[in-house]
Each structure stands twice: as C-alpha cells, then as structure tokens.
Amino acid sequence: MVKNRKRYRNLAFLLFIYSIIHSACAVSPLRFVGSSAVFPFAATVAEHFHYKTHEPTPLIEATGTGAGIKLFCKDPGGPDGVMTSRPLTESEQKKCQENGVVFKEFKLGQDGLVFIQNNQEELFSLSLKNLDHALHEKILYQEKCIENPYKNWRDIQDDFPPYPIQILGPAPTSGTYDVLIEKIMGSCGPSLRRDGAYIEAPANENLIVQKALLAPHIIGVVTFSFYDQNRNRLHAFSVGDVFPSFESIQDGTYPLSRPLYLYIKANNLKNDSTRLAYLIEFTSPAAIGEKGYLNEKGLIPLTQQEQKELNNRIQVLKKGEEL
Amino acid sequence: MIPSLKMRHLKERWFKRAGLISLCFALLFLGCVLADIIYKGYPAFFRTEIASNVGYSLFLNPHASYHTEKPWVVASDDVDLYFKSGHKGKLTPKQIQMIKELERQNQIRLSFNTNFFLASDSREPELAGIWGGIIGSFLTLLITFITAFPLGVGTALYLEEFAPRNRLTHWVEANINNLAAVPSILFGLLGLVFFIHFMGLPRPSALVGGLTLGLMSLPVIVVTTRVALSSVQQTLKEAALGLGATHLQVLFHHVIPAALPGIMTGVILSLARALGETAPLLMIGMVAFIATPPSGILDPTTVLPVQIFNWSRSPELGFVENTSGAILILLVMLMLLNCIAVFIRKRFET
Numbered sequence: 001m002v003k004n005r006k007r008y009r010n011l012a013f014l015l016f017i018y019s020i021i022h023s024a025c026a027v028s029p030l031r032f033v034g035s036s037a038v039f040p041f042a043a044t045v046a047e048h049f050h051y052k053t054h055e056p057t058p059l060i061e062a063t064g065t066g067a068g069i070k071l072f073c074k075d076p077g078g079p080d081g082v083m084t085s086r087p088l089t090e091s092e093q094k095k096c097q098e099n100g101v102v103f104k105e106f107k108l109g110q111d112g113l114v115f116i117q118n119n120q121e122e123l124f125s126l127s128l129k130n131l132d133h134a135l136h137e138k139i140l141y142q143e144k145c146i147e148n149p150y151k152n153w154r155d156i157q158d159d160f161p162p163y164p165i166q167i168l169g170p171a172p173t174s175g176t177y178d179v180l181i182e183k184i185m186g187s188c189g190p191s192l193r194r195d196g197a198y199i200e201a202p203a204n205e206n207l208i209v210q211k212a213l214l215a216p217h218i219i220g221v222v223t224f225s226f227y228d229q230n231r232n233r234l235h236a237f238s239v240g241d242v243f244p245s246f247e248s249i250q251d252g253t254y255p256l257s258r259p260l261y262l263y264i265k266a267n268n269l270k271n272d273s274t275r276l277a278y279l280i281e282f283t284s285p286a287a288i289g290e291k292g293y294l295n296e297k298g299l300i301p302l303t304q305q306e307q308k309e310l311n312n313r314i315q316v317l318k319k320g321e322e323l
Numbered sequence: 324m325i326p327s328l329k330m331r332h333l334k335e336r337w338f339k340r341a342g343l344i345s346l347c348f349a350l351l352f353l354g355c356v357l358a359d360i361i362y363k364g365y366p367a368f369f370r371t372e373i374a375s376n377v378g379y380s381l382f383l384n385p386h387a388s389y390h391t392e393k394p395w396v397v398a399s400d401d402v403d404l405y406f407k408s409g410h411k412g413k414l415t416p417k418q419i420q421m422i423k424e425l426e427r428q429n430q431i432r433l434s435f436n437t438n439f440f441l442a443s444d445s446r447e448p449e450l451a452g453i454w455g456g457i458i459g460s461f462l463t464l465l466i467t468f469i470t471a472f473p474l475g476v477g478t479a480l481y482l483e484e485f486a487p488r489n490r491l492t493h494w495v496e497a498n499i500n501n502l503a504a505v506p507s508i509l510f511g512l513l514g515l516v517f518f519i520h521f522m523g524l525p526r527p528s529a530l531v532g533g534l535t536l537g538l539m540s541l542p543v544i545v546v547t548t549r550v551a552l553s554s555v556q557q558t559l560k561e562a563a564l565g566l567g568a569t570h571l572q573v574l575f576h577h578v579i580p581a582a583l584p585g586i587m588t589g590v591i592l593s594l595a596r597a598l599g600e601t602a603p604l605l606m607i608g609m610v611a612f613i614a615t616p617p618s619g620i621l622d623p624t625t626v627l628p629v630q631i632f633n634w635s636r637s638p639e640l641g642f643v644e645n646t647s648g649a650i651l652i653l654l655v656m657l658m659l660l661n662c663i664a665v666f667i668r669k670r671f672e673t
C-alpha cells in the first residue's frame with residue numbers, strides 16, 4: 001500500500017518534470033501584439049495559417065496600438081510583429097532603430113469609425129462641424145472659444161431631433177479614440193467634453209452596441225466590423241453626407257476612415273520562414289482580397305492599385321531578393 | 324418601560340417578514356441572472372450541421388475546406404444562428420430559401436456540440452470551444468495550489484503554534500488580515516512587476532498566472548487555516564502534552580488532523596475564487612488569442628474566465644451564446660469545487 005502510494009508520487013513528480021522540460025523545448029509560436037481593431041483579423045489569419053501549414057497557431061495579443069509598438073520596438077527578440085491602426089510616428093521609428101529593430105510596413109486595409117443608433121429612431125445626417133459641436137469640450141462661437149453650450153441635438157441644428165446629446169465612444173487608451181480626435185478637428189483644442197454628453201466606454205465595443213440597442217437616444221461610436229455584424233439592428237449615420245459603406249471607406253471619401261497596418265520584423269526574415277509564411281497568408285487575396293475571408297469579418301479591402309503593389313512586394317520578398 | 328407583549332410579538336413578526344423579503348429579493352436576482360445566462364447559453368451546446376455532399380461552400384464554416392472527409396460539416400455562424408433562432412443576419416432571402424430546401428431534404432440538422440467542449444478558442448463562433456481554457460485553468464490552479472498551500476498552511480502553523488507573541492508577530496498578523504481584503508487587481512500589478520519584469524518569466528504562461536493567483540490566495544489560506552487551528556480544543560493539546568508528546572508530535576498527530584476539514588475547506592474555497600478570477604490575469608497580459616491548448620506550464624495559456632472576457636468583446640453575434648455557455652460551464656466547475664469542500668468537511672467532521 002505504502003509502496004504503491006510512493007510509486008504514484010514518483011510518477012506524478014516525473015510527469016511534472018516532463019511537462020516543464022517539454023514546454024521548454026516546444027517551438028515557441030509567432031507573436032503579434034497591438035491594436036484591438038486589427039486583432040480579430042490577425043487572429044482569423046492565424047487560424048487559417050495553422051490549418052494550412054500545420055505550424056503552431058501564432059499568438060495574437062490585443063494590447064492597443066501604443067503599448068504594442070512599445071513592446072515591438074523594445075528588442076529584436078520580442079514580438080514578431082505589431083498591428084496598428086495608424087502609421088508609426090517618427091519618434092517611435094527612431095526608438096525602433098536605436099534598439100536595432102528593422103521592420104517592414106504593410107498596409108492591410110481600411111477601417112472606419114461609424115456613428116450608430118438603434119434602427120427604430122429616425123436617421124439624420126451629421127457633418128464634421130456638427131460632430132465638433134457635439135463632442136468637444138470647447139467650441140468656437142463668434143470667433144471666441146467658449147464652453148460647449150449644446151445639450152440637445154436640436155440646439156445644434158433646427159432640423160435635428162429634440163433629445164439630449166449622449167454619445168458613447170472609445171476611451172483615451174484606444175487607437176479608435178486617437179482617430180476620433182484626429183479626424184474631427186476641434187477648432188479649440190482636441191479635448192472631448194466631460195459634462196456627461198460624451199461617455200467613455202472601456203475597450204468593449206459590444207457594450208456600446210448593447211447600450212445603443214437598449215437606449216434609443218444614445219449614439220455609439222464603433223469600428224465598422226461591429227456595425228457590419230449588427231446591420232439588421234442598427235443604422236449608421238452619414239458623416240459629411242457620405243454614408244459609411246465598404247466603397248466609401250475603401251476610397252477614403254468617408255471622413256472617419258483609417259488605414260490598418262501590420263509591421264513585421266525584418267531581422268532574420270530570410271531565415272525565419274514561418275514569419276514570412278504568416279505574412280504571405282495575411283496579404284494573400286484569399287485573406288484581404290475583395291472576397292477574402294477577412295472581408296467577411298468586416299475588413300475593408302485595399303483598392304485594386306494598392307493590392308497590386310502589395311502583391312508585387314510580397315513576390316519580391318518570397319524570392320528573398322530584397323530585405 | 325417595557326412595551327406590551329403584543330407590541331413585542333408584532334415587532335418579531337415584522338422582523339421575520341423583513342428577513343423573508345430580503346431573502347426573496349436575493350433569490351429573485353439570482354434567478355434572473357441564472358435564467359438569462361441559461362436562456363442565452365443553452366443554444367451554445369448545440370450546433371447546426373450540413374451534409375457534406377450538399378456542396379454549398381457558402382453555408383459551411385470557413386475552415387471546412389481543410390478537413391473534408393466527414394459526412395456532416397459544421398455550418399457557418401450565419402446559418403447556425405438562423406437555424407437555431409430564426410435570426411436572419413447577413414443571409415439574403417434566396418439563401419434562406421435554400422436553407423429551407425435543405426431542411427426539407429433532411430440535409431441540415433442540429434446536433435450536440437461536442438466541439439464546444441473539445442476544441443480550443445477560435446475566431447469563428449461555430450468552431451470555438453473551451454478545452455484550451457479548461458486545461459489552462461487546470462494548470463494555473465495546479466501552480467496556485469503547489470505554491471499557496473504549503474506556504475499558507477506553514478505560515479499559519481508557525482504563527483499559531485510556535486511564534487512568540489510580540490509586537491512583530493502582531494504586526495505581521497494584522498498585515499496578513501489586511502492583505503486578505505486587498506482587491507485582486509493589485510496582486511496582478513505585483514505579479515507584472517515581480518514575475519515578469521524582474522524575474523523575466525514568459526508572459527502569458529500558466530506559471531506566471533498560477534504564481535500571481537497563489538499570491539492572491541495566500542493570505543486567505545493563512546487566515547482560514549489559523550481559524551481552523553485555533554478552533555481545536557485546548558484540552559486535547561494539553562492531554563497529549565501531559566502524556567509526554569513533543570510539541571511537534573502534538574501538532575502532527577492531533578491538532579492538524581482535527582483541523583484538517585477546516586483547512587481543506589478554506590483552501591478549496593480560495594482555489595475556487597482563484598478559478599473565477601480575471602482581473603489580475605488581465606493585468607499580467609493573459610488576454611492573448613491562443614488557439615492551441617498549453618502542453619506545459621511555460622506555454623502560452625489562457626484560462627476560462629479570460630476566454631469568456633475575450634468572447635464577450637468579439638463582434639460576431641454567435642459569441643453571445645458561446646459566452647453564456649462558457650459561463651455556465653464555469654459555474655458548474657465552481658459548484659463542483661464547493662461540493663468537494665462540503666463533502667470533505669462532512670467526511671472528516673465525524
């Protein structure tokens with residue numbers, strides 16, 4: 001009895017040791033960090049990549065664009081790539097270079113910010129100036145910057161509906177917030193209002209959709225994929241008379257559109273075939289093309305011209321001529 | 324002056340009624356939450372399948388082309404939602420007509436979703452499962468148990484039985500009691516700074532998660548173990564000492580066996596808390612998309628509550644039912660752990 005118990009204990013111990021050794025020897029998968037807007041796309045590609053090549057599924061982390069770039073630029077051994085919803089700034093590029101990180105930039109597609117509302121309400125069209133008046137803390141009034149006095153949509157324009165302004169949008173930690181700030185230029189500084197008309201939701205866009213569905217007067221700000229998945233329950237506002245659609249976001253006429261990027265480390269890209277294979281899968285027409293599987297998920301594809309250029313670059317990379 | 328007997332009885336009745344009402348309220352809220360989760364979550368245990376000889380690739384899941392040999396193939400999330408709840412989603416009227424046609428020919432069916440239990444995370448709601456999360460939770464809890472149990476029980480034994488009563492030990496005791504009430508996210512911060520930045524352990528691994536949760540459960544284990552130890556009767560110890568046993572013998576032959584049910588209950592309940600914990604794990608960055616279950620404690624790992632968190636943030640409608648389904652499984656696991664705690668207490672008490 002005692003002997004038996006001892007044997008079991010030894011067995012358990014051996015198993016434990018084995019698991020440690022096993023995990024130490026296992027091939028570490030590719031790692032990508034960055035924007036939560038690109039995360040669903042990168043993860044979808046990761047799965048297809050796994051099924052096609054039988055490599056371990058790459059690890060995708062949604063850390064947010066800024067934090068992702070920091071991790072990416074810290075050292076050449078860190079994450080293999082970073083997903084961003086804006087190009088790298090000059091200071092970030094410098095930081096990367098200082099730390100010996102060589103990278104390549106790939107534009108993957110477009111994304112748009114959509115103002116949504118429960119589809120039982122009557123739709124009205126917003127202009128960028130309306131949004132400036134609805135969102136910013138200080139606005140220009142008779143050549144002077146004053147505290148935002150607008151409480152009600154009707155205050156902004158006479159033909160707007162008569163209910164209070166309530167906009168549920170991203171929090172300052174997300175890249176979506178940066179785009180909102182950047183695209184809707186405030187004439188009196190970029191800070192959004194803090195009197196309760198703009199409500200920051202933590203990085204959970206489903207929550208914004210749920211709130212918009214439950215409370216008909218709340219207007220939410222979400223990325224296009226969330227609107228796309230809930231099309232039959234929500235409607236979207238036109239901004240500056242342009243309706244957010246695949247076409248208008250793709251060609252950039254919709255004012256609140258932004259590009260999505262993948263930056264990938266070019267250190268050892270030639271020797272690291274899995275990293276290259278993942279990149280090839282991500283940029284293949286089957287993924288980001290007009291009828292690719294990422295389109296299903298709400299990614300808005302590049303224009304024909306851009307796709308052609310991207311393909312050419314990938315062809316060159318495949319041959320390993322230029323790095 | 325003492326109020327009349329009638330008044331005092333009236334007061335008693337009112338007190339009883341107030342208690343009953345508050346109990347009813349609590350049950351009502353619990354019932355609402357459970358009913359909502361069950362109502363939303365039970366469809367996750369079933370999935371729509373289409374006979375593979377039909378050949379409408381549009382209706383199949385996006386990974387169907389990689390494994391084609393099976394007679395029934397999992398349908399895409401749009402078809403699944405329509406078939407289960409009549410939710411049209413992005414389907415065109417023509418496609419709906421085609422699905423109805425398939426239904427007439429018995430080439431579409433609803434079957435038990437074994438995938439939900441045996442597959443790991445996926446971006447496709449119809450293919451996603453909780454196996455990876457369960458394995459990750461198990462490994463993480465194992466590390467938590469290995470670190471927190473011996474340390475916690477040892478600390479409690481020393482403090483209760485051996486430590487001198489002076490200012491220092493009082494100070495340590497007060498701090499442990501305070502630590503037991505510290506919000507869990509602070510332990511996440513500690514784990515981030517100490518295990519990841521200082522010790523350089525691999526980031527989304529069961530080792531770091533388990534150590535962080537171990538830190539979190541340590542004070543709770545110490546407190547409950549001390550309560551259990553101090554509830555052992557003094558006469559028992561004195562009798563053993565009087566018969567010539569050493570302090571250590573008294574401890575291991577009499578005090579610990581008598582206190583064991585209390586200790587085990589405390590440990591299991593704190594493990595149950597660790598099982599359902601998300602905040603510190605988010606802090607140490609265990610929010611990655613991980614589609615392969617971990618095979619060791621250093622592998623990238625996700626745990627069940629974090630997976631629920633991740634699913635709840637996904638745009639696809641199919642993840643709503645998956646989220647609730649996974650919550651149900653988590654609740655069942657927590658209930659099992661609590662049952663074990665009750666069982667152990669009942670077993671050893673007699």
